[in-house]
Amino acid sequence: MSLPKLQVEGLSKVFGVNGASFPVLEGVDLVVFPREFVSILGPSGCGKSSLFNILVGLLPPTSGTIRCDGTPVQGVSGLFGYMLQRDLLLPWRTVLGNAIIPLEIGGTPREKALAEARALLPQFGLQGFGDYYPAMLSGGMRQRVALLRTFLQHRDILLLDEPFGALDAMTRSLMQQWLLGLWQEWKSTILFVTHDVDEAILLSDRIYVMTARPGRVKLEKTVTLTRPRPPVAEILPEFTSLKRELLEMIQEESVRAFQEEAS
């Protein structure tokens, strides 16, 4: 394979609270290759969100390095398209107004930005909704607006932090299929955080399983299922055996985290 798009080496993060120190991440190593779909799977509190906040530069790492295309990255680099579970739409802006924010920040003339966003509405299932306010949309539609906004950043690497976590199962399944289509068409590189094993297997080329606090990479798994992967792929033997392995791993970690918290 080609050179890594994103390379994280020995990344650690320790939070200091009133003199006591809490390690959140401990020596995390991971790589993402161009156009790859990689998921990070872990129990809650494994530092997945801290990892993303460090990558985008909102949080300084305690130690470790991040490289993009081989170049070290520090602070807010603007190299990543970032999306969270909360859609974080501006309620006073319409669908189009929200979508063009990254272009507006980058200085693209408003008309040009609007034209670009408008042309993408059908592909994001938002045709005819350009002038609607977020409050008038369903949860799934709001997440698609957020994703459209993320795509309009035109970044090579997308960091998606449980983007479908708040959606109902049926909508989530539709959104997963749709995201896969989008990923293939846009040829993006995606790093995806989830605690849903099915979601991780269905979407990813590779999966990193993280340990409970402090977060470390416990296991790396390549998903060998052929693409395209329709929702029914979930009952293939290949799928279920991988799921079993991952679930056991996660279960072990969740129990350990629970016991540590209890003691």
Next chain:
Amino acid sequence: MTGPLASPVLRAAGAERIYPSASRIPPARRLARYLPPALVILGFLILWQGIVSLGRVDPYILPSPLRILKTLLESWGTILPHLETTLAETLLGFGLGFASGILLAAAIAFSTTVERAFYPLIIASQTIPVIAIAPLLVVWFGYGMLPKIIVTALIVFFPITVNAVDGLRSADRDLINLLRTMLATPAQLFFKVRVPSALPYLFSGTKVGITYSVIGAVIGEWVGAQEGIGYLMIVANAQLQTDLMFASILVLSVLGIVLFALVAGMERLSLKWKFAGGL
């Protein structure tokens, strides 16, 4: 989710249920909303009229509603110039209080040093009764409009400042961070996120402030003035023209309601997204 799920890939716009705007209220429901208060007010006025007419209450003790209305219409020529003065004081005082409140709020939101330096002073300023400073202002600035404008501004700036500070601070932390990862500058964050987040708060403060501003102008006039509705009230009171007194109160009350309604209308226009219906 109740909408029909058309296709596995979400190309079709109708794939999910959406919620159309629900801003239009049917006439029957509108009637049901406004009829009860209208009846209560009407009943109160009839009762008032009845007590005064049947009990032969002297008009200088309590004039009847009809008599107040008659006085208002007959004295309109006298009242109007005073109303103009009070309106000018109200608007200028409100403008001054609003502008200084906004500037102070922006400074406080931007710098914790400014906040530490000024916040105690701002709160302390509200514990001093404005009515106690008003005579001093007359001593300093005379009987003209200036002391009334200052009194009004002093009353108005507090709700504006406090609400604007809260509003500017209400901006979603995650949203600010997200836009920072898009390389937004502090100025972009301020105007694209903080200011719009603050608007609903600011309108709440403005609705309180505009109502207080009428009171401020009248207090200023009571203390010492040569014109204005407050001055008219003092004169009417001294001459036991209780009907003119009530007519003045009615005028002030209507002025306050009109100004409030103007702000509320501006609020509806600027916060369309809030009133656009939805879930």
